[in-house]
Amino acid sequence: MPEEVKIQDMVTLKTIAETLNTSNDLSLMLDTVVGKLLELTGLTAGWLFLIDERGEYTCVSDYNLPPALIRNDKEPMRSGTCWCINRFKDGRLQHAVNIINCKRLEDAVEFKWGDTQDITHHATVPLRSGERMLGLLNVAAPGKEVFSDSELALLQAVAYQIGSAMERMRLYRAEQRRAELYARLGDFGTALSIAVNECTEANAALSGIVAKLLGKHFDWPVAALIQQTNGTYIVQAMFADGEVWKDADAPLTLEGTHLMDRIVDHYRASMFSADEVVEIFSQSKLDRICNELTSGIGVPLPYHAPEEPGVLVIGTRVRSLDLIKADSEVLEALAEHITASRESQKLADHRHELARLEERNRLARDLHDSVNQILFSLSLTARGAESMLSDTEPVHPAAEVLRDIQALSQEALKEMRALIMQLRPAGLEAGLLSALQEYGAKQGLQVATERKGMRAIPRFIEEGLWRIGQEALNNIRKHAGVFSTCILLEFSDNEAKLTISDRGKGGAKRRKSSSESSLGLSIMRERAQSLGGRLELWSSSRKGTTVTAVIPLPFETQ
Structure with a gap:
C-alpha cells in the first residue's frame, strides 16, 4: 500500500x-x-x-x-x-x-x-x-x-x-435510564406512603391510587394492575391516555390469561412483544395507544393470595433491550413497594379497628356505669313502691301503674344489657359458638350448637359473624314465639357459614315488608355484605325460620 x-x-x-x-x-x-x-x-x-x-x-x-x-x-x-x-x-x-x-x-x-x-x-x-x-x-x-x-x-x-x-x-x-427510574421510584415511594396513610378504603382504592401515581411519576404510556378473581384475570386499575381507568368489566382474553399465568408461574419479570401487549389490553378499548406500543413488561405482585394472583403490567415505546431491562429491574422494585404499601394499609386498618373496639368498650363501660345503674335503681324503686301500695286496703290504684313501670324498666334493663354486650363482645375468647350460646342463655333461649370443620378465621370476620348471630337471636326472642334455637358453624377452604334456625311461627318474610320490623334483617344483610359475603333467609309459618350468613375466607397460609 x-x-x-x-x-x-x-x-x-x-x-x-x-x-x-x-x-x-x-x-x-x-x-x-x-x-x-x-x-x-x-x-x-x-x-x-x-x-x-x-x-x-x-x-x-x-x-x-x-x-x-x-x-x-x-x-x-x-x-x-x-x-x-x-x-x-x-x-x-x-x-x-x-x-x-x-x-x-x-x-x-x-x-x-x-x-x-x-x-x-x-x-x-x-x-x-x-x-x-x-x-x-x-x-x-x-x-x-x-x-x-x-x-x-x-x-x-x-x-x-x-x-x-x-x-x-x-x-x-442504560445507566442513565436506570438512574432516572430509580430517582422516580424514590418519589413514587414517598407519594405512595402518604397516599396510603390517607386512604380509608381497601384494595380497589389502593389500586386506583397506585395507577394514578404510576402515571404521574413514570413515562410509561400504559400501566395496569391486573388481578385474578374466581379464575379470571381482570384489569383492576390502569393508567392510560393520561387518565386512570378503574374496575374494567371485560376479562382478559384466553391468550392474555396465558401471558399472566406465565408471569405468575415464573415469579419474576417477563417481557412482552408488541403483539402480546395488544392482546393483553385488547378488551380495554385502548386500540390507538396499544398500536403505538413496541414492547411490554409484566411482574408478579406477591401480596395477593396464591389463588388470586396479581400482576403489574406496563407498555412501552422503547425498542432497546437494554432500556427494557432497566425498566424491568425498576418494575420489580416497584412491585415490592406496592406490596409494602398493601401491608401498611392492612396495619392501618388493624389500628383503626382496634381504635373502634376501644371506643365501643369505653361506651359500654359508660352505659353500664350510668344508664344501666339508673334503670336498675328505677326497677327496685318501682318494686318497693308497688309492694307498699299493694298492702293497703283497698289496693291503691297506683299499684297497677307501678307494676307496669317495673315491667318496663326490667325490659329496658334487659335491652340495655344486650346493647352493652353487643358493644363489648366479651366471651369471644372462648370461641364464637360459646359466646353465642352464652348470649342466647342471657336472653332466655336454649341454644344448641354444632361445628363442622376447623380453621382459624380473622378477628374481624369472627366479630362480624358474632354480630349477625346476636341479631338473629334477638329476632328469635322477640318474634319466633319459641325459646330454643340451633346454631351451626361450618368451615370450608374458602368460606365460613353460620346458620341460625328455630321452629317458631316464622313470619320473617312478612316482616321484610315493614321498615320498622325489617331493620334487624337489614342490619344482618349489611354486615354480611360488608365482609364480602351474603345473607340467606328462609321462613315458613309451619317450620320456622333459618338465617344463613356465608362469608368468604382469606387464603390460609400453611
Whole structure:
C-alpha cells in the first residue's frame, strides 16, 4: 500500500474517532460520522441500519440518498428486505463485502420510483462490538461497482470504531435510564406512603391510587394492575391516555390469561412483544395507544393470595433491550413497594379497628356505669313502691301503674344489657359458638350448637359473624314465639357459614315488608355484605325460620 494511502487511512480513522467522541446522542453521532466518512473517502451516499435481537431493522441514519430511496418519507428504507439484512440475520455476514446488486435499487428501477443517480452497487459492513452484532453500514457512489480490499478494510476498521462507540453509548443510556427510574421510584415511594396513610378504603382504592401515581411519576404510556378473581384475570386499575381507568368489566382474553399465568408461574419479570401487549389490553378499548406500543413488561405482585394472583403490567415505546431491562429491574422494585404499601394499609386498618373496639368498650363501660345503674335503681324503686301500695286496703290504684313501670324498666334493663354486650363482645375468647350460646342463655333461649370443620378465621370476620348471630337471636326472642334455637358453624377452604334456625311461627318474610320490623334483617344483610359475603333467609309459618350468613375466607397460609 502506498505511503500516502496509509496516511490518508490513518487520518480517516483519527477523524472518525474524534467525531465519535463529540456527542452522547446516538442519532446525532451517527448522522455526523456517516457524513464525515463519505467526505473523507470520496463516496457520495450512505445509510445505516440498526438491527435488534428480534431481527427488526431501523434505518437510523442516511446521507445523500438518491431520490428513488426517499420517496414516501423514505418508505424503501423502512420496509421490505434485502440481501445484506438477510445475511446479517442468519449470521453469514461477518466482514465488509461488495454487494453486487442492491435489491432496493433494483426495485427502484423496476417500479420506476425515481432517479437512482446511477447508483447500482454498494459496500455493506457489519457493525459489531465484540461478539455483539449491532447493524449494518452501507456506502455507495455513482458508477462504483467494486470496492477494493483496502477500501473494505478501511470500512471495516471504521465500522469497529462505530460499533465500540455505539456500545459505549448503549451502556451510558442504560445507566442513565436506570438512574432516572430509580430517582422516580424514590418519589413514587414517598407519594405512595402518604397516599396510603390517607386512604380509608381497601384494595380497589389502593389500586386506583397506585395507577394514578404510576402515571404521574413514570413515562410509561400504559400501566395496569391486573388481578385474578374466581379464575379470571381482570384489569383492576390502569393508567392510560393520561387518565386512570378503574374496575374494567371485560376479562382478559384466553391468550392474555396465558401471558399472566406465565408471569405468575415464573415469579419474576417477563417481557412482552408488541403483539402480546395488544392482546393483553385488547378488551380495554385502548386500540390507538396499544398500536403505538413496541414492547411490554409484566411482574408478579406477591401480596395477593396464591389463588388470586396479581400482576403489574406496563407498555412501552422503547425498542432497546437494554432500556427494557432497566425498566424491568425498576418494575420489580416497584412491585415490592406496592406490596409494602398493601401491608401498611392492612396495619392501618388493624389500628383503626382496634381504635373502634376501644371506643365501643369505653361506651359500654359508660352505659353500664350510668344508664344501666339508673334503670336498675328505677326497677327496685318501682318494686318497693308497688309492694307498699299493694298492702293497703283497698289496693291503691297506683299499684297497677307501678307494676307496669317495673315491667318496663326490667325490659329496658334487659335491652340495655344486650346493647352493652353487643358493644363489648366479651366471651369471644372462648370461641364464637360459646359466646353465642352464652348470649342466647342471657336472653332466655336454649341454644344448641354444632361445628363442622376447623380453621382459624380473622378477628374481624369472627366479630362480624358474632354480630349477625346476636341479631338473629334477638329476632328469635322477640318474634319466633319459641325459646330454643340451633346454631351451626361450618368451615370450608374458602368460606365460613353460620346458620341460625328455630321452629317458631316464622313470619320473617312478612316482616321484610315493614321498615320498622325489617331493620334487624337489614342490619344482618349489611354486615354480611360488608365482609364480602351474603345473607340467606328462609321462613315458613309451619317450620320456622333459618338465617344463613356465608362469608368468604382469606387464603390460609400453611
